[in-house]
Amino acid sequence: xxxxxxxxxxxxxxxxxxxxxxxxxxxxxxxxxxxxxxxxxxxxxxxxxxxxxxxxxxxxxxxxxxxxxxxxxxxxxxxxxxxxxxxxxxxxxxxxxxxxxxxxxxxxxxxxxxxxxxxxxxxxxxxxxxxxxxxxxxxxxxxxxxxxxxxxxxxxxxxxxxxxxxxxxxxxxxxxxxxxxxxxxxxxxxxxxxxxxxxxxxxxxxxxxxxxxxxxxxxxxxxxxxxxxxxxxxxxxxxxxxxxxxxxxxxxxxxxxxxxxxxxxxxxxxxxxxxxxxxxxxxxxxxxxxxxxxxxxxxxxxxxxxxxxxxxxxxxxxxxxxxxxxxxxxxxxxxxxxxxxxxxxxxxxxxxxxxxxxxxxxxxxxxxxxxxxxxxxxxxxxxxxxxxxxxxxxxxxxxxxxxxxxxxxxxxxxxxxxxxxxxxxxxxxxxxxxxxxxxxxxxxxxxxxxxxxxxxxxxxxxxxxxxxxxxx
Amino acid sequence: xxxxxxxxxxxxxxxxxxxxxxxxxxxxxxxxxxxxxxxxxxxxxxxxxxxxxxxxxxxxxxxxxxxxxxxxxxxxxxxxxxxxxxxxxxxxxxxxxxxxxxxxxxxxxxxxxxxxxxxxxxxxxxxxxxxxxxxxxxxxxxxxxxxxxxxxxxxxxxxxxxxxxxxxxxxxxxxxxxxxxxxxxxxxxxxxxxxxxxxxxxxxxxxxxxxxxxxxxxxxxxxxxxxxxxxxxxxxxxxxxxxxxxxxxxxxxxxxxxxxxxxxxxxxxxxxxxxxxxxxxxxxxxxxxxxxxxxxxxxxxxxxxxxxxxxxxxxxxxxxxxxxxxxxxxxxxxxxxxxxxxxxxxxxxxxxxxxxxxxxxxxxxxxxxxxxxxxxxxxxxxxxxxxxxxxxxxxxxxxxxxxxxxxxxxxxxxxxxxxxxxxxxxxxxxxxxxxxxxxxxxxxxxxxxxxxxxxxxxxxxxxxxxxxxxxxxxxxxxxxxxxxxxxxxxxxx
Numbered sequence: 001x002x003x004x005x006x007x008x009x010x011x012x013x014x015x016x017x018x019x020x021x022x023x024x025x026x027x028x029x030x031x032x033x034x035x036x037x038x039x040x041x042x043x044x045x046x047x048x049x050x051x052x053x054x055x056x057x058x059x060x061x062x063x064x065x066x067x068x069x070x071x072x073x074x075x076x077x078x079x080x081x082x083x084x085x086x087x088x089x090x091x092x093x094x095x096x097x098x099x100x101x102x103x104x105x106x107x108x109x110x111x112x113x114x115x116x117x118x119x120x121x122x123x124x125x126x127x128x129x130x131x132x133x134x135x136x137x138x139x140x141x142x143x144x145x146x147x148x149x150x151x152x153x154x155x156x157x158x159x160x161x162x163x164x165x166x167x168x169x170x171x172x173x174x175x176x177x178x179x180x181x182x183x184x185x186x187x188x189x190x191x192x193x194x195x196x197x198x199x200x201x202x203x204x205x206x207x208x209x210x211x212x213x214x215x216x217x218x219x220x221x222x223x224x225x226x227x228x229x230x231x232x233x234x235x236x237x238x239x240x241x242x243x244x245x246x247x248x249x250x251x252x253x254x255x256x257x258x259x260x261x262x263x264x265x266x267x268x269x270x271x272x273x274x275x276x277x278x279x280x281x282x283x284x285x286x287x288x289x290x291x292x293x294x295x296x297x298x299x300x301x302x303x304x305x306x307x308x309x310x311x312x313x314x315x316x317x318x319x320x321x322x323x324x325x326x327x328x329x330x331x332x333x334x335x336x337x338x339x340x341x342x343x344x345x346x347x348x349x350x351x352x353x354x355x356x357x358x359x360x361x362x363x364x365x366x367x368x369x370x371x372x373x374x375x376x377x378x379x380x381x382x383x384x385x386x387x388x389x390x391x392x393x394x395x396x397x398x399x400x401x402x403x404x405x406x407x408x409x410x411x412x413x414x415x416x417x418x419x420x421x422x423x424x425x426x427x428x429x430x431x432x433x434x435x436x437x438x439x440x441x442x443x444x445x446x447x448x449x450x451x452x453x454x455x456x457x458x459x460x461x462x463x464x465x466x467x468x469x470x471x472x
Numbered sequence: 473x474x475x476x477x478x479x480x481x482x483x484x485x486x487x488x489x490x491x492x493x494x495x496x497x498x499x500x501x502x503x504x505x506x507x508x509x510x511x512x513x514x515x516x517x518x519x520x521x522x523x524x525x526x527x528x529x530x531x532x533x534x535x536x537x538x539x540x541x542x543x544x545x546x547x548x549x550x551x552x553x554x555x556x557x558x559x560x561x562x563x564x565x566x567x568x569x570x571x572x573x574x575x576x577x578x579x580x581x582x583x584x585x586x587x588x589x590x591x592x593x594x595x596x597x598x599x600x601x602x603x604x605x606x607x608x609x610x611x612x613x614x615x616x617x618x619x620x621x622x623x624x625x626x627x628x629x630x631x632x633x634x635x636x637x638x639x640x641x642x643x644x645x646x647x648x649x650x651x652x653x654x655x656x657x658x659x660x661x662x663x664x665x666x667x668x669x670x671x672x673x674x675x676x677x678x679x680x681x682x683x684x685x686x687x688x689x690x691x692x693x694x695x696x697x698x699x700x701x702x703x704x705x706x707x708x709x710x711x712x713x714x715x716x717x718x719x720x721x722x723x724x725x726x727x728x729x730x731x732x733x734x735x736x737x738x739x740x741x742x743x744x745x746x747x748x749x750x751x752x753x754x755x756x757x758x759x760x761x762x763x764x765x766x767x768x769x770x771x772x773x774x775x776x777x778x779x780x781x782x783x784x785x786x787x788x789x790x791x792x793x794x795x796x797x798x799x800x801x802x803x804x805x806x807x808x809x810x811x812x813x814x815x816x817x818x819x820x821x822x823x824x825x826x827x828x829x830x831x832x833x834x835x836x837x838x839x840x841x842x843x844x845x846x847x848x849x850x851x852x853x854x855x856x857x858x859x860x861x862x863x864x865x866x867x868x869x870x871x872x873x874x875x876x877x878x879x880x881x882x883x884x885x886x887x888x889x890x891x892x893x894x895x896x897x898x899x900x901x902x903x904x905x906x907x908x909x910x911x912x913x914x915x916x917x918x919x920x921x922x923x924x925x926x927x928x929x930x931x932x933x934x935x936x937x938x939x940x941x942x943x944x945x946x947x948x949x950x951x952x953x954x955x956x957x958x959x960x961x962x963x964x965x
Contacts, residue, residue, distance in 0.1 A: 373618055378614060378615070378617060378618060378644075379610065379611040379612075379614045379615050380611050380615050384611075384614075388607075388651075388655075391651065391652070391655055392655050392658070395652065395655045395656055395659055396659050400652070400656075403652050403655075404649070404652055407648035407649070407651060407652060408645070408648060410644075410648060411641060411644050411645045411648060414640065414641065414644055415637070415641060418621070418636075418637060418640060418641075421621075421625075422625060422633055422636070422637070425622065425625060425626050426625045426626060426632065426633055426636075456611070459542065459543045460541075460542075460543055460544045463543065463544065463546075464544070
């Protein structure tokens, strides 16, 4: 077994999960220590990933079923950091609902493990295994606030629909296996016969399954309900972390085995992208609940990330990775604000609850203003650059229609972001919210706002970081 | 590397805004806050005057150029000025301190934030006129939406939300197509650097679509008929300082964009689309003048007159003659001064009577004589009386238009007459006539700061009316060079 050090992060995180489970069982009131240790585990895993794998050239392990390259290491680090921040800022929320239990960090860790397996997968079976590992943990997380009807409903809905999509995905895998004789991406690439229509069906089924996981239109129906019903800290996790992994699989699945079939899948991706951008923007206009709104907004943002993937170029992949990174930062900021809207141990999540926020909480509303303008893609904030890179790579491939529809839907999307700003700044104030927030919550809000604000001064750093991603 | 004077100009107001952000606002330090903002904007103004002194009028090259790598292998942060842009920078830095002085009682809440918004706006506006890279230009052009949206939305009148949204979404919709065009230019030519693009030229087969994409953005911003409808709403609801910034500077971004980008980058498309611009300009001049005639809200009337004046500007630009473009730039500068002054004049009476309706007023000439005199001056400047800066611009534009197209020029001249009609009629109804509303007797004449700001605007209006040489000298060489290049490109097609 050479190269075993390349999967040290996965080994470390799975051993830690087992250890933490045992610790949690035997130690009374161990939730706090398990929580803190999980934070440490995520941090250490990120450091190991950074040290052991970030610099290496592309390597494969376990009979080429796991691949370690720059893309996988980069996405893993983002996943770990995002999960770390989620865990960091969710403790006060969980305590309020009395669900500060040992299972929460452990479930997050195991879903992160599943995602890391997904990100590194170079084989349909390994990919499916990782997907199920993360999904099972996510179902439980969605129902975590089990005393609330909405949370149970969210979990059930998520479970049923996700199982359906997994079934489709599996069927697609079996078709591909049937017509190429292998589940390994590289072998598939060398074996497939482009004239087999059944193979195209296989690709379509897998794409449908993946589109379910990242909630791209028209497979998005579960997202608003699940996002609304789940506990807010879990919603935060849902809106970002599983999407990183699913997007990586999207990239690897489309570009490693099936790049030559780009004529077949490009149309599908363009459709998914346009439908997501437009639908997400239009459907969000009527929303009253902030979590539902952010669900539609995340659908729309995924549309932009898919637009980058639809180009079939390395530039496109890189721009999608940049997009998802910046989106995560904006999302963290937005949810930090949402987690601060608390008064007398009740969390508020209606849009009207933001009314006149700027009078009582000038700094909080200023941060939210910056984040919203950035989500809307107004320069000079980070969100603009994310869109700029996407459209740069889209126009490079002369896909003008996609670019113009995408940009027009930013105008529609701008409307509902502006509506929130209007409610915060132009409307009458209500009672003020609690001001004694946890240090980490404040920290994550100010850090994400600051990054969004000053991104334009150092735009090259992120580009340099992703420019090493080389799939084609 | 010399002292980066342009970057300093861009950054100074921003630093002032940062400073204000970190001072906690309370009732005691309202005056201090205002002085800080005023001081910053005055320093910026003097720096820009110093820039004008250093500016070499004999060359059409870009001067004070700064070129730094911004996004590696993609975009350079490049700024510089030539004769066309420098006047707009000075106009911006000149109007902003006057705006800040005019903020006295009209802004009741959150003065600190208001001044921050204005200073940040100034940063973006200077950036627009300096930038020599299409992406940098777009960045500043769009970024200006944020502070303006807040200025209208937070401190505006009763229908402020509607107006702020309309302003934001109209402008954004126009601009996104420009972004597509900018990225396309990058892929067609491999650069977004304006000076390189001038040398390279853009393939004729792409020009028409690209021109239209830029046009969609500039037409909304100018605003041209029929996408002008956001302007009256935005003007009416914005607080006085906001209206002043909007009318005096924001509208000029588009006129500047037409000259710099539409003419400079797409000569053959500009040639093809000139009839379109002529038609829209003439419609804007006559149609909106007629609308202005029927307004009963003073701010709305001035807003419509702005659309008509900008119609002259676009007409002048697309005559593509020395006189026409010079006239357009002078008309823009003059309109910047005069419309700013007119909005301030409306602000003065609005602060006292809280009404913008013309019918509220009448017969106030004896009550507030100083005001009446200054208002008179600006009314006459707006209708283009010889001796005011408004005349020089309109005269040059019409002269160029007569050379090019007799019918268009005749129709545009008709607009001048209607313009005189609505301005004089406005003046007559507000200032002269019988004093019916007895409330008006309590009005007090201009206070010191109001008199100061209006006088500051009156001096250049008159000075450049009698002696436009400094303006023309500054822009002449650059425009000459622009037209030569334009004709050369057109001929080599």
